[in-house]
Amino acid sequence: MKLQTRYTDISELLAIKDMPSAVAEPQLLLFNDKLADNFAIKHDSEFLAKLLSGSTIDNDVAPVALGYSGHQFGHFSPRLGDGRAHLLGAIADKDGTLWDLQLKGAGATVFSRGGDGRCAIGPAVREYIMSEALHALGIATTRCLAVVTTGETVYRQPPRPGAVVTRLAKSHIRVGSFQYLATQGDIEGLEKLVDYAINCHFPDINSTGEQRYIEFLTAVLDKQIELVISWMRIGFIHGVMNTDNTLISGETIDYGPCAMMNQFDLDTVFSSIDHQGRYAFGNQPNIANWNIARLAESLIPLFADQESAVEQLSPVVNGFAAKFNDAFNTMWQQKLGLAGQHEGDHALVSELLGLMKQHQLDYTNTFNALTESLLADFAIPTSLKEWHKKWNVRTSSKSYETMRAVNPAVIPRNHTIEMILAEYEASGESSLKDAFLEAFNDPYVYDERQFEWLQAPKDYDKNYQTFCGT
Incomplete structure (x- = not known):
């Protein structure tokens, strides 16, 4: 080594x-x-x-x-x-x-x-x-x-x-790394850090001067959108999206207070220290945008003057919402296997999410049921029967393949993770771990033989809390 x-x-x-x-x-x-x-x-x-x-x-x-x-x-x-x-x-x-x-x-x-x-x-x-x-x-x-x-x-x-x-x-360069050098007034180090991050993660950026910093901020923003979209696609809640836990590479880091959403609710929070819901499931895009703004602030010292920096960096930060919404709409189109684009799709998705929240439906298993219903007489929640008819009209022969590729059958359920951790803490070993990780060899393939890992907890993690572990 x-x-x-x-x-x-x-x-x-x-x-x-x-x-x-x-x-x-x-x-x-x-x-x-x-x-x-x-x-x-x-x-x-x-x-x-x-x-x-x-x-x-x-x-x-x-x-x-x-x-x-x-x-x-x-x-x-x-x-x-x-x-x-x-x-x-x-x-x-x-x-x-x-x-x-x-x-x-x-x-x-x-x-x-x-x-x-x-x-x-x-x-x-x-x-x-x-x-x-x-x-x-x-x-x-x-x-x-x-x-x-x-x-x-x-x-x-x-x-x-x-x-x-x-x-x-791939690196441990964080938004907080740039904040640190900017706060310390280390302009030379800040410039070197940008170059290092570009060479490591965004080698296609070959511009110079202030344009280089704009393109760098844009590339980081795009990576953060891609990451948060992937989290929301599977129901992952990071739990502590501080700027020091935001990697420039767009990789997930710090699994202390993280959790998986069971019943669908954009306000879902499991972290014991997130009393205001700052990092709730549905607030993750806003926080990613906020973190990008903090990165932009850290780059200001590299520009000729502050006014020019704000003028050039602000459009990048302000462009987050439009880019995210486009990616978010594409995500729902894929999760529902919608054929092409239709002016009524937004209402169709909104109605589904409203019904899922109202009837406290499990996020992962609902999309599994919808996906598998395209091939067989699969049980659909009663509360979705009428919506299901409207949705079926928008599907095609390619919908199953599209949906199966993005809707996981198996996720790391909170209660299962806690059982494994409890075994390790009690005896230094776990009888569940190997079989559990084996289920992730093909996590997007629905297999009833994996019944143990497919089930949501009976109480839907009603009183479940996660901790930072420090």
């Missing part, structure tokens, strides 16, 4: 050398063999347990903690940074693409603000399972290579077994 240094040549503020803390008894708990193969990483449990717990360090590349700012629930924190994460370096996949290799839970850093920098086994396993499930569902996401138990207790409420999760990402 050959590591390469990353980010240290951008700014001394951005990547600060920081060593992980060795742990008592590192043991490899989960290892992603398929992902490892793409990086030619051999499954050597003893070596990997030491390396991926931070107990053994590659002497050729110094680990770093990354600095960044963040708007957390709308409140700006100028200096956040990796409080419990160490970037070991970058590793190339078989195509030569570099990925960050980061340990989460490997001890305190210069950004820990008095915290212990550790991670409990539950949040570590959650990130592993959720990121792999979303990857299987075709959602852009960071990946998890491994979870290593530490043999130590993490003192939370209540105390939990400790673990370290290894995350792979």
Whole structure:
């Protein structure tokens, strides 16, 4: 496993050398063999347990903690940074693409603000399972290579077994990374960071000067729209869309308070700390737009003068709504297999969503039922019978294929995830995990034999809450 240094040549503020803390008894708990193969990483449990717990360090590349700012629930924190994460370096996949290799839970850093920098086994396993499930569902996401138990207790409420999760990402450049350098007045570093992000994620941008920054902001905006549309297509609620959790690459990151929607309701919130519903399911597009505006503000110092910057960047930010609405309408057209475009489609979708909310219908299973009803006498909710007749007129011979490609049969249901986490916390192993992840080999194929994973919880997660895990 050959590591390469990353980010240290951008700014001394951005990547600060920081060593992980060795742990008592590192043991490899989960290892992603398929992902490892793409990086030619051999499954050597003893070596990997030491390396991926931070107990053994590659002497050729110094680990770093990354600095960044963040708007957390709308409140700006100028200096956040990796409080419990160490970037070991970058590793190339078989195509030569570099990925960050980061340990989460490997001890305190210069950004820990008095915290212990550790991670409990539950949040570590959650990130592993959720990121792999979303990857299987075709959602852009960071990946998890491994979870290593530490043999130590993490003192939370209540105390939990400790673990370290290894995350792979195309980069860890966040909106908050730009906010950080802009706040620190590091204009040279800010300019280098833009160039680095473009070379890494948007190599087709070859313009210069101020136009380069406009095209960069546009590309990031497009990626965020694509990501949020994919979340809403499957009913995913991120739960903590702070600017420090918004990757420029358009990949999902931070699975602490995330959850899946059961009963359809745009106001669905599961995060225990989101008291105002800022990051509710239906508010995710607005927050993505808000985060893009914060990125635009961070780019202003790179322009000749502020007035010119605002004049040039504002149309990009203000263009979010139109672009998103076009993508959103296309999403519903695909989820319902609508043939072409019709002036009555918006009303048809609105009526369906109104009925789903009124009758508390499960989001995933409703679209499964509609999809499968095109091939067989599949049970449709009684409340949709009359609507179903109107919808059927708008379908075609291609509708089933279109709908089956975008409507998942299996999702990572909240109650199932919690059962798996509870097993790991109680005994360090799970009887459900392997079968559950196997269901995601073909998550868009409806198979009644997967009955256990298709069912919504009996109480529809009425009192369910998620937590950040720090």
